[in-house]
Amino acid sequence: MQTTDDKPEPFLSHAEPVLSVEDVSETVKYWHEVLGFPGQWTWGTPPNHGGVSWHGAFVQFSRDSEAAERMRGQCVWIRVKNIKELYEMHLERKAHILMPLEKQPWGFEEYVVKDLNGNYVTFAAPATSGSESRSEPLPSNVKVLGRTLTAVDYRRLAESVGWSTDQTDEILQQKLDAALFVAVAEDTDTGAVIGCAMVLGDGISFFYIKDVMVSRDWQRKQVGSAIMREVKRWLDANAPQGSLVGLFTGHGLSQFYRQTGFGEAFGMIRIMDHQPNP
Structure with a gap:
């Protein structure tokens, strides 16, 4: 009972x-x-x-x-x-x-x-005290655009933010080629890739934002915000009304993503821990 x-x-x-x-x-x-x-x-x-x-x-x-x-x-x-x-x-x-x-x-x-x-x-x-740490303005030599990203550029960028991967360049390139859109930030003085964000999905009802990265030397300079604005611009132009756009982030970055309209949601995930069947 x-x-x-x-x-x-x-x-x-x-x-x-x-x-x-x-x-x-x-x-x-x-x-x-x-x-x-x-x-x-x-x-x-x-x-x-x-x-x-x-x-x-x-x-x-x-x-x-x-x-x-x-x-x-x-x-x-x-x-x-x-x-x-x-x-x-x-x-x-x-x-x-x-x-x-x-x-x-x-x-x-x-x-x-x-x-x-x-x-x-x-x-x-x-009300805020006005003493919060603020980012610097976006440097004039930073350009953000939608374009392809090479596995070499991706790996170099990931290493700069402390992400490691044992995937081969071939596998990385397959992942990049599967993206619907990639927003890339460039240093126009050197041509170096300093940030990116990928949009995956079915292109109809579901979109997923992944691998939002800004090189450590370029953080707190509005580069990440500029990248997300470019992602938002693409989604506004290409995602049908009523489609779902998702991303995963830690609590500390939730305020950053709220700037482009994201809100908290309940959800569940499963990480596959086995090799696919041949």
Whole structure:
């Protein structure tokens, strides 16, 4: 017989506010096109329910004109990272910003947007002291482009960041040739490869970013960020809507990848530990 101690402990994963609105379709469109939430869905014809999402933030909308009018002025508080970049995006998209980005006495930087239903959305992030270590600007002699990469260049770059491999040049070249896209950073003064990132996948529904490397002498000079921007540019132009783009990284680098739209996700992996059958 199962005892009380054997019962699984409840686990709360996240909370989603449900706002009453007059028009679900227009609300979802606004939160997607103006506020920038990439995930969107609706239910019903015409829609009577819907929602948006962005990384760990989820908001639902329910069609109820009477309740929408009665509860006009509700507030959703959303904690974000890279708040200055988000604020600039909302300025560019002409969002109705009621309160500009300011540091608050309680230790957060916040700004407030009024949406098309008269509700308030507060975007907030912990205020920084300004003393964090910052990277240098991208040097003028660095060029990032999509091109092929040789096994020799790959091996030299991997060794510079402390990665070792016992694969032959032939096997390495097969791996490089299988890539859908490779973003390569070059020192234009010498022609040396100083960084790269590979995009693998089926080219239709799944893409995987692998081997993001920057030569040790060129780190903290915005080279990695420039490489990921080139990867993002290629994905924006070539990855179909709804396709999944993944990568693996340690917690210490999660903030770096968030700059180009990546968020945390649960997952599992298996490393094959046997030789394939002949």
